Amino acid sequence: MAGSTAADAGTDSEEVVVRREGRAGLIVLDRPAALNALTHGMVRRIAAALEEWERDDRVETVVIAGAGDRAFCAGGDIVAIHRAATGGDPRAVEDFWRDEYRLNARIARYGKPYVAVMNGIVMGGGVGVSAHGSVRIVTGTTRLAMPEAGIGFVPDVGGTYLLALAPGELGTHLALTAGSAGAGDALLCGLADHFVPGERLPALLDDLAALPVHDALARHVAPAPPAPLERQRPWIDACYAAGTVEEIVDRLGASGEPEAKKAADRITANAPAAVKATLAALRRARALGPLEAVLDQEYRTSCAALATPDLAEGIRAQVIDKDRTPRWNPATLDAVTPAVVARYFAPLGERELGLAATTPLERW
Numbered sequence: 001m002a003g004s005t006a007a008d009a010g011t012d013s014e015e016v017v018v019r020r021e022g023r024a025g026l027i028v029l030d031r032p033a034a035l036n037a038l039t040h041g042m043v044r045r046i047a048a049a050l051e052e053w054e055r056d057d058r059v060e061t062v063v064i065a066g067a068g069d070r071a072f073c074a075g076g077d078i079v080a081i082h083r084a085a086t087g088g089d090p091r092a093v094e095d096f097w098r099d100e101y102r103l104n105a106r107i108a109r110y111g112k113p114y115v116a117v118m119n120g121i122v123m124g125g126g127v128g129v130s131a132h133g134s135v136r137i138v139t140g141t142t143r144l145a146m147p148e149a150g151i152g153f154v155p156d157v158g159g160t161y162l163l164a165l166a167p168g169e170l171g172t173h174l175a176l177t178a179g180s181a182g183a184g185d186a187l188l189c190g191l192a193d194h195f196v197p198g199e200r201l202p203a204l205l206d207d208l209a210a211l212p213v214h215d216a217l218a219r220h221v222a223p224a225p226p227a228p229l230e231r232q233r234p235w236i237d238a239c240y241a242a243g244t245v246e247e248i249v250d251r252l253g254a255s256g257e258p259e260a261k262k263a264a265d266r267i268t269a270n271a272p273a274a275v276k277a278t279l280a281a282l283r284r285a286r287a288l289g290p291l292e293a294v295l296d297q298e299y300r301t302s303c304a305a306l307a308t309p310d311l312a313e314g315i316r317a318q319v320i321d322k323d324r325t326p327r328w329n330p331a332t333l334d335a336v337t338p339a340v341v342a343r344y345f346a347p348l349g350e351r352e353l354g355l356a357a358t359t360p361l362e363r364w
Contacts, residue, residue: 016042017067018049022209025049025059029129032068038076038125040096046129047103054111062110063208064129065117069141072118073126076100078151078315085312090303097156097302098353100125101295104158105355108132108291113213117201118142118192123180127191128157132291135213136192138183139201140225144191145180151318152271152310152328154278154301154344161294164285166190169240170229175278176245177266184227194221235260245276246333271310271326272333277301277344284345292355297345299353304344 017028027046029036046064053059066072076096084093107114107129116130117137122144130136131144138144146155146163155163155175163171166189174181174189186192196204200220207216229236239251239260245267252264267275281301285294305311309329317326330336 015039016045018045020056020059021063021205023058023060023211024209025053025056025062026205026209027062027064028067029064029073030067032066032070034077035071035074035121036066036068036126037074037078038100038129039080040077040092040099043096043100043103047099047106050103050106050110059112061113061115061208061213063115063117063205064133065205066119066126069120071121071126072116072130072142073123074121075124075126078319081306082312082315082320085306085315090306093306094303094351097299100128100157101299101353102355104128104132105292105295108158110134115208115213117205118144118186119198119201123147124159125157127159127162131162131191132158135194135217137194137196137204138186138192139196139198140183141198142183142186142192143180144182144186145178146175147178147180149176149267149270149274149278150178151314152274152308152312152326153305153314154274154281154298156298156302158291158295158298160278160281160285160298161291162191163189164282164294168233168237170233170236172240172248172279172282173229173236173263175282176240176248176270176275177263178270179263179266181229182225184225185229187224188227188230195224196220197222232257232259239263245279248279249333268333271314271328272330272336273308273310273328273340274305274314276333276336276341277305280341280345290356292358296353296356300346300348301344303348303351304346 017030081093084090114133115135116133118130119139120141146159148155163175170189183195204220235255235257242248242251249264252260288294313326
């Protein structure tokens with residue numbers, strides 16, 4: 001994007017770049033070596049920019065993108081979460097989630113066009129700062145996922161809200177398998193709005209600085225690529241409509257579809273307690289109503305997961321030691337009792353997020 005002056009430039013930090021470019025406010029997540037993973041400081045800086053620009057008539061559009069070619073944002077800083085789960089201060093992580101989820105809600109209700117350029121890897125917290133926006137752009141390299149069940153966690157940042165709204169049981173499939181979606185599947189699932197070829201992104205960003213969003217998009221949006229999940233809808237909808245994870249796995253294994261068998265294997269490799277809590281969270285999200293109510297629920301499930309051994313073990317196995325052999329506790333689906341699942345949804349008392357009970361002004 002071109003056209004800013006030194007006076008308009010705003011603030012650059014080592015983690016996020018915030019500045020005005022013409023008619024657009026630009027946010028660039030700038031930790032490419034860490035796949036632009038979010039820190040608490042980045043969340044606060046984004047929130048501050050949105051507050052400032054909402055009152056700035058010069059800013060007609062907000063654009064958020066990631067530095068480098070590999071990722072928009074690979075999620076939150078899970079190494080810091082691991083430290084909190086293994087003897088550190090859990091309140092620091094809970095405070096991070098509190099500010100992060102408030103930011104997710106603010107993005108969803110933002111009063112100006114919020115354009116998310118979801119190029120490359122978009123996972124976890126990256127979904128939270130992009131897929132709640134009013135204009136969500138994917139490219140040929142987009143890989144979007146809520147992989148939390150694979151590390152002993154439950155989808156958060158409004159992920160259960162978004163996945164619960166996906167057609168049929170597509171969201172359940174992605175959540176329980178911790179699977180990923182390319183550009184076509186992201187569009188199919190309602191997690192994105194437009195496809196723009198990657199080579200067109202620089203020109204698109206320049207046009208967003210100079211033109212209304214609709215006019216800029218009209219120059220660069222291309223036909224959506226294929227969505228593999230569309231062909232798999234029959235067995236996905238039939239299998240994931242079951243009432244329990246065990247029955248879902250049984251249906252997948254008995255379907256005769258090779259991809260369904262792979263899905264069953266992925267589900268049973270994930271943390272059993274987290275998988276069951278994820279299914280419960282998705283089913284509850286469908287009845288909760290607005291995003292704020294679902295974020296309140298996710299804050300409960302996140303705080304509960306932080307107190308379990310599975311989250312620390314999952315991060316250890318997948319990210320720190322990378323041995324890919326987590327030792328889950330409980331170790332099997334049938335060992336996860338209803339009481340274990342219920343603990344993920346237990347009220348937090350004074351620690352509740354409480355977004356659904358506040359007015360917009362009180363939230364921010």
